[in-house]
Amino acid sequence: MSIRFGKIEKAYVVYSRPQDRLWEWLTGRQRHRVHLALTDIDFEVSRGETFGLVGQNGAGKSTLLKIAAGTIRPTSGTVEREGRVAALLELGAGFHPEESGYDNMRFMAALHGLEGSNMDDFVSRAVDFSELADESLRRPVKTYSSGMFMRLAFAGATAIEPEVLIVDEALSVGDMHFQKKSLNRILAMREQGATILFCSHNLYQVRSLCQRAAWIHEGKIAALGETEDVVTAYEAHERRRYVHLRGGASAPSEVILTEASLPEVRMESSVPLVKFMRLVIETGEGLNPAHVSSFEDMTVEIELESFANSPFHVGLAIVRSDKDNVFGTSTQFRPQSQPLSGVGEHRVRIRFSRFSLLSGEYLWNVYVLDDSGLQVLDMAELIQPFTVLNQKNRDFGLAWLEHEWLLVQ
Numbered sequence: 001m002s003i004r005f006g007k008i009e010k011a012y013v014v015y016s017r018p019q020d021r022l023w024e025w026l027t028g029r030q031r032h033r034v035h036l037a038l039t040d041i042d043f044e045v046s047r048g049e050t051f052g053l054v055g056q057n058g059a060g061k062s063t064l065l066k067i068a069a070g071t072i073r074p075t076s077g078t079v080e081r082e083g084r085v086a087a088l089l090e091l092g093a094g095f096h097p098e099e100s101g102y103d104n105m106r107f108m109a110a111l112h113g114l115e116g117s118n119m120d121d122f123v124s125r126a127v128d129f130s131e132l133a134d135e136s137l138r139r140p141v142k143t144y145s146s147g148m149f150m151r152l153a154f155a156g157a158t159a160i161e162p163e164v165l166i167v168d169e170a171l172s173v174g175d176m177h178f179q180k181k182s183l184n185r186i187l188a189m190r191e192q193g194a195t196i197l198f199c200s201h202n203l204y205q206v207r208s209l210c211q212r213a214a215w216i217h218e219g220k221i222a223a224l225g226e227t228e229d230v231v232t233a234y235e236a237h238e239r240r241r242y243v244h245l246r247g248g249a250s251a252p253s254e255v256i257l258t259e260a261s262l263p264e265v266r267m268e269s270s271v272p273l274v275k276f277m278r279l280v281i282e283t284g285e286g287l288n289p290a291h292v293s294s295f296e297d298m299t300v301e302i303e304l305e306s307f308a309n310s311p312f313h314v315g316l317a318i319v320r321s322d323k324d325n326v327f328g329t330s331t332q333f334r335p336q337s338q339p340l341s342g343v344g345e346h347r348v349r350i351r352f353s354r355f356s357l358l359s360g361e362y363l364w365n366v367y368v369l370d371d372s373g374l375q376v377l378d379m380a381e382l383i384q385p386f387t388v389l390n391q392k393n394r395d396f397g398l399a400w401l402e403h404e405w406l407l408v409q
């Protein structure tokens, strides 16, 4: 066991107006309501395990992480932790703004009970990792840019060489270079056997990293177990919710697809390392034809622009309007896959011989990922709707599967 939650419940007291608190105190009459953020959370994370929390906004994930980290207490229930814990939540919250970077690192070391040469080691590890200049580290941290502040906070939080890491996905530290460096640091600690508890909306990341996961829904555990089972159940729920939001009670197949209702979703990144530029379909009918016929050969070309010499992978998925993945692939999944690299324009082609989707409306998702396949550098979702027409045979459904009828009698 590394972290054990025993029948955790967390209730927040909520006042609709700040003055209600005082009013309640003066009059003794209740002016608040109680919001139950978590109930009956009872599970444990084993040593060396990477455990993911998934769930909608406001489900209670961050509350559970804070309880795991000990920054807030549950209203009832118990939490037990084993080993040195680093909570990468609200980084830098304990910093003293007037003190220098060096002094803040010494305070952190002292909080962990380190003295003498152990303290010096801690400070030098943190300082090295932060990549901040000596001149900056001598200045009060209140003069730091937010990126510099986060870099030092991350470096300090991980310098204790934790056995348990509690990570909020909102963790985005500094620029792209430092984000990658901190992600690599987390992966390295995982390799060395650290236990990791983290929440993420990036289900690809949860699938790649976690052995087990829990889906938190309205403060309760809706599913817990093998990552694939939990994430699939959560995805199914989200899909139903999405369909409901878009078109009342209509079933996924009845969703009416219009280009206007599905705006191109692009992730904006201030300093993109690699940008997705364009996707072109080519069939016997030409480039980006009005219809793609089932069983025709088709090539999809993806154009990208790389602004740095960092290796990257490209992922492509065919999706339906209800966001169901029909098929997904990545350059990372090729045998002996090598990432792409080099500054400038890149084109990758995917050739589908006998494209065997049947009649329907489909769209594309394109992802640009770093060489670990975990950090999304750029993406475009639900782009370029295209229609497939099956005029060749009468089989029906989403895709044509290789088959033959065998008559026994």
Ligand SMILES: Nc1ncnc2c1ncn2[C@@H]1O[C@H](COP(=O)(O)OP(=O)(O)OP(=O)(O)O)[C@@H](O)[C@H]1O
Binding pocket: 012, 013, 014, 035, 037, 055, 056, 057, 058, 059, 060, 061, 062, 063, 064
């Ligand atoms: N300090 C607080 N006071 C009152 N209510 C709170 C407080 N913190 C969180 N809540 C409420 O508790 C619920 C759970 O919040 P929490 O931040 O844990 O959700 P989450 O799953 O992490 O959401 P997200 O994915 O948006 O980060 C929400 O309804 C939130 O409004």
